[in-house]
Amino acid sequence: MTALTYPASHLPPATPERCSGLQTVTLFCSEPLLLDCGQAVTHVRVAYHTYGEAREDATLVLHALTGTSAVHEWWPEFLGEGRPLDPTRDFVVCANVIGGCAGSTGPAELASVGGQDASLSLRDMARVGRALLDHLGVRRVSLVGGSMGGMLAYAWLLECPDLVEKAVIIGAPARHSPWAIGLNTAARSAIQAAPGGEGLKVARQIAMLSYRSPESFALTQAGQRSPGTPAITSYLQYQGEKLHARFCERSYVALTWAMDMFQPTDDELRSIRAPVLVVGIRSDVLYPPAEVQGYAALLPHAQYWELDSVHGHDAFLMDAQDLPERVRAFLS
Template sequence: MTASLTRPSFDYDYSESPMVQEAAVRSQVSFAHVKLFRAGPLLLDCGLAVNDIQVNYHTYGRPAEEAVLVLHALTGDSAVHAWWPDFLGVGRPLDPSREFIICGNVLGGCNGSSGPEDLPPGATLSLRDMARAGRALLEHLGVRRVKIVGCSMGGMLAYAWLLENPDMVDRAVIVAAPARHSPWAVGLNTAARNAIALAPGGEGLKVARQIAILSYRSPESLAQKQPHRASGEQPVVGYLQHHGEKLAARFSEESYLAITQAMDAFQPSARELASIRVPVLGIGISSDLLYTAREVRDSVTTLPFGEYWELHSPHGHDAFLMDPGHLPGVVQEFWEASN
């Protein structure tokens, strides 16, 4: 495989967070994109082959053959400093002064990586395709071994990584994600995709985001953050409208459709999961309505070397972002157990 590297003309403002600014000063921080599969194609699970796949990625720290791979959520991107500041920085689980940290925008995404519109007509994507494209990025960067941490959709993608690239993974942390979607999760994604189909051009995507936001929170969380008013428009109405408009301004309908379909279709067998032979820590969230704590626990404890820890928070699925509590310390302890 050969690759060509170009750097975009913009960068992020690391001054927004003092912690990230400290990490940037003390380590190398890079944002770039790369064209992969130029000499030979990536064969997708749908049977079609693709060349010249672009992947946008961030790295934090000095290049090394061993790294930490971060896998982002459904509408996330490679800028870990922007969406997970509680984890990134000196003395934290993602410490650029100690380790080489990589996060790539997934194949099929819309943050600079090749999206659905860049694929051959009729092509569909799988999480396994994304894992194989991710391996090509690591090979381009000279990485041989990784520890993985994946959140939400990234947690499901971590399972795909463990199945597709077992020779590269030392251990994995899977945050708020099961090994496969339940009928509840498939139903929510189906409703979101139907909204997009009925109102293309951005309006359907706004509704899809509102459906998703409700599944990312809990009733208690919304009661705390968007309390009921005796009269007038309820705060939750404006809250949902804001999040719908915000996503429609930055995300692609095609990517939302392609990635949620890939998640729904990822259904590894019990035999496949039993083949995973590395330590895996699954993190459930007590109030998660999208991926219940029981689902997360049942998935990880079926693995030969799986263990489970539960984050207690009222804030639902997004608690790993909103209310991480002891989570960074638990992940740090799990990382250090491998040393």
């Protein structure tokens, strides 16, 4: 997702109160994890943050595609006393997904199959997450996830129905449409065509066009940033460079593929019994609100709410409006 700059009044403290800092644990040391692709893996490293005092019930934050476990850095409107993720009241956990590049086991560390990276699934990520919660002594969990994190919440609801008490799914479908798969296919093709970083920059530019909306770009990227260079061109180039500096192209391929291959059936979705708050975004062109609402309608105990923002898919990060209060009320 987009890395955002917040007004000074919204910046979190450098060392958030009740934050554990980045921790790591190695799981599946004695018994392997069987991935959905059929590969067994051991010694899976998971990097994570916690906020608040450890207890048997927790709130698990599921990050977006290029996000990290440092919730205080990218979601300050949601984390803090009196907010949806309140470390003075709750035990909040966020882990970097396997396959990513923020401390957990990445694609290059998994044994290859036929010279190719092992194929990861969102259900694999949920199983690893459950093992982490077992390590932390958590017995019941509420989920909060946006974008890829919202899709991962669906995987948790299907994989761990005994563990999940409720879930908040923001700006995410239960499965990718041909439109979303097409965008990811184009991004992966760019990486394949220009390995070494240039392709990743183009992939990010493709993604950024779907993370915002025409209305949003008309408001924020009209005109020229410098003589002879449209503002939108400078913006996309900057976003590509920034992601290249902090992300891994193999992770980008692995995670987008996992999202594309997650295709639960309608009957599976109807089997979910936990209460779920599903949030659509009015101007989201990546996951249109009608699509998000349609999946919510399949869930027996879901309520749907729509964020009325012009800023597209990324609105849950940059223009949250009443969303924090809606989530706080649901979790409470």
